[in-house]
Amino acid sequence: MRGTFRLIQKNPFGFLFATIISCIVVVVLSVGMIRLPYIIYTDSLSKKILSNVSGVMPIVSKYTVNPLLGECVFEDLKILNSAEFDTSNFKNENGLATIVAKREMLEIKKLKVYIKPLSVFSKKPQITGFEMEIENLNAVRITPRVFNILKFLNGIADELETDNGKINKFVVKIKTTSKEKQNVSYLDFSSSRDIININRNETFEFSEIGEQNINNTLEKLAKECNMSMPFISRAILSHIEK
Numbered sequence: 001m002r003g004t005f006r007l008i009q010k011n012p013f014g015f016l017f018a019t020i021i022s023c024i025v026v027v028v029l030s031v032g033m034i035r036l037p038y039i040i041y042t043d044s045l046s047k048k049i050l051s052n053v054s055g056v057m058p059i060v061s062k063y064t065v066n067p068l069l070g071e072c073v074f075e076d077l078k079i080l081n082s083a084e085f086d087t088s089n090f091k092n093e094n095g096l097a098t099i100v101a102k103r104e105m106l107e108i109k110k111l112k113v114y115i116k117p118l119s120v121f122s123k124k125p126q127i128t129g130f131e132m133e134i135e136n137l138n139a140v141r142i143t144p145r146v147f148n149i150l151k152f153l154n155g156i157a158d159e160l161e162t163d164n165g166k167i168n169k170f171v172v173k174i175k176t177t178s179k180e181k182q183n184v185s186y187l188d189f190s191s192s193r194d195i196i197n198i199n200r201n202e203t204f205e206f207s208e209i210g211e212q213n214i215n216n217t218l219e220k221l222a223k224e225c226n227m228s229m230p231f232i233s234r235a236i237l238s239h240i241e242k
Helices: 002-010 012-054 117-121 148-159 214-225 230-241
Strands: 059-066 071-080 104-115 127-141 166-174 184-188 196-200 204-213
Touching: 012 059, 012 071, 012 117, 012 148, 104 117, 104 148, 127 148, 127 230, 148 230, 166 214, 204 214, 214 230
Parallel strands: 127 166, 127 184
Antiparallel strands: 059 071, 071 104, 104 127, 166 204, 184 196
């Protein structure tokens, strides 16, 4: 102990510097020890939520999270259609095989979800905003009530919540990767006499920044979608009216 006091007296600034460095190392290690379990837990939780919503375990290429900011980032995320939307055995009124729906419902280049950090340990995590860049969107309607996009929207609303219906950021983009690639499709089997099959190359962007009511924002999104993707607009409006 006396040796320590002598060292402090001889080089007080050096001791202070060493103490600060030691504290920083301890804090960094402590944060790391907290961050790793948080990453593992939220990664498992997010996959469970998406699995509950779609009926199939999602495919995620990369997942990162910032516990302090409550920012969860998914890269190259694939949300698949469940067996409920398998149309391989469907026949039209003439007994001919119909078009087979794509396996992926959504292929997302990047998804950022903003949450209240500690809310992940509650029954329903509380979302404060999100940004989504879609590479492929494949909508499938089996009957007037069985629609994969509508089911997905309703499921997300059941699994997550907002603060009194308010969020701070809502960004949706559909990016065109090439002129030849068709990144939006819609198959509607609700009437065997009039099967709808739409494939197109779509570029779309919708952004609302700042505190907003989620339902009002969804109504704006439905209005924007109605011009080029009316089937998505109908799904959104049906979700709001639920």
